[in-house]
Amino acid sequence: xxxxxxxxxxxxxxxxxxxxxxxxxxxxxxxxxxxxxxxxxxxxxxxxxxxxxxxxxxxxxxxxxxxxxxxxxxxxxxxxxxxxxxxxxxxxxxxxxxxxxxxxxxxxxxxxxxxxxxxxxxxxxxxxxxxxxxxxxxxxxxxxxxxxxxxxxxxxxxxxxxxxxxxxxxxxxxxxxxxxxxxxxxxxxxxxxxxxxxxxxxxxxxxxxxxxxxx
Numbered sequence: 001x002x003x004x005x006x007x008x009x010x011x012x013x014x015x016x017x018x019x020x021x022x023x024x025x026x027x028x029x030x031x032x033x034x035x036x037x038x039x040x041x042x043x044x045x046x047x048x049x050x051x052x053x054x055x056x057x058x059x060x061x062x063x064x065x066x067x068x069x070x071x072x073x074x075x076x077x078x079x080x081x082x083x084x085x086x087x088x089x090x091x092x093x094x095x096x097x098x099x100x101x102x103x104x105x106x107x108x109x110x111x112x113x114x115x116x117x118x119x120x121x122x123x124x125x126x127x128x129x130x131x132x133x134x135x136x137x138x139x140x141x142x143x144x145x146x147x148x149x150x151x152x153x154x155x156x157x158x159x160x161x162x163x164x165x166x167x168x169x170x171x172x173x174x175x176x177x178x179x180x181x182x183x184x185x186x187x188x189x190x191x192x193x194x195x196x197x198x199x200x201x202x203x204x205x206x207x208x209x210x211x212x213x214x215x
Contacts (some may be wrong), residue, residue, distance in 0.1 A: 002026045004167075006060025008053055008075055010037040013092060014048065014066035015140040020142030021064075022047050024172045030054025031079065056084035062090065062165065063127075069095040069116050070109065076123055084127040088162040090169075091117050091186075092133035093194040104202035108192045115186035121158070128162035131155055132170065135192035136209050137200075143174035144209060150176045151209035154192065156185035178212050 002025045007018040009030040021028045022045060031053040032038060038050050043093070050056075058078035067075050072093045095116040097107040110116055121129045131156045133141050141185055144151060153175040157163050167177045181188060193208065200206040 001044075003061040004029070004059055005062045005064065006031055006056040007064045007066055008032075008056060008079060009066035010034070010041075010062075011066070011068075013133075013141070014064075015041050016138045016141050017064055017066055017092075018048050019132065020044055020173055021169075023142065029059045031054045031077075032073060053079040054083060060087065060170075062088045064090045064092070066092055068095040070098065072116065072120055073123060076120060081126075082126050084124045086157075087127055088165050089120075089124065089127045090131045090133065091119075091129050091131050093117070093118060094134055094190050101197075101201050104198045106197055108191070108194070109152075110190070112191075115183070115190050117156075117186035117190070118125070118183050123181050128157065128159040128160050130159075130166045131186045131189050132166050132211075134190060135196050136165070137196070137206055139206070140171065140209055143175035146209060149211065150174060152176050152178055152212040154178050154180050154189045154210070154212075156180045156183060156189060158182050169171060176212075 005021045005026045005028050006028045006030040007014050018030055028048045030050045032118040035050045087165055097109050098111050099107055117131050153170050170177045
């Protein structure tokens, strides 16, 4: 039986990922401050339920932190740190500043020597964070079609078993997974969001993904 999944968030990424998990046979509960934000979405996805952040986090065996980076710490607190203990937490967040990009380049509120995921892992020390879904747009997060080629999804995290579970999910969602190591590697993965967004912010092109070529 597939794991129960909590998707924390109510925005477009949260909705895409929640629908993707249901598509692949998972039981999903979304967490939000205001369930009315999800009324229209839930009317189209009757197999998904919704509740508070804490209710969803308690429900899920796997938790997806699908919120804006600047809200991530607060959402962890509202979800209840104890509700995350011993669980895989998939982290698609990026530390994007709420300021205009500069020549198409987003600004981060972190430094090159410290990632947002490291900060989140330090708050929820007994959870198993895995960076994933952070370097591609929401419309390509579930079984993207690139003419038969699977995009690469870079992941990292401190727990090998947690990464193995996420790799299984990424296989289902149509990606090739590349494990970049422990949590510190999120310092390199998170800025890929900047690179992915440049063609869109400068020229309106959002139909691309990363692919790691090997010889």
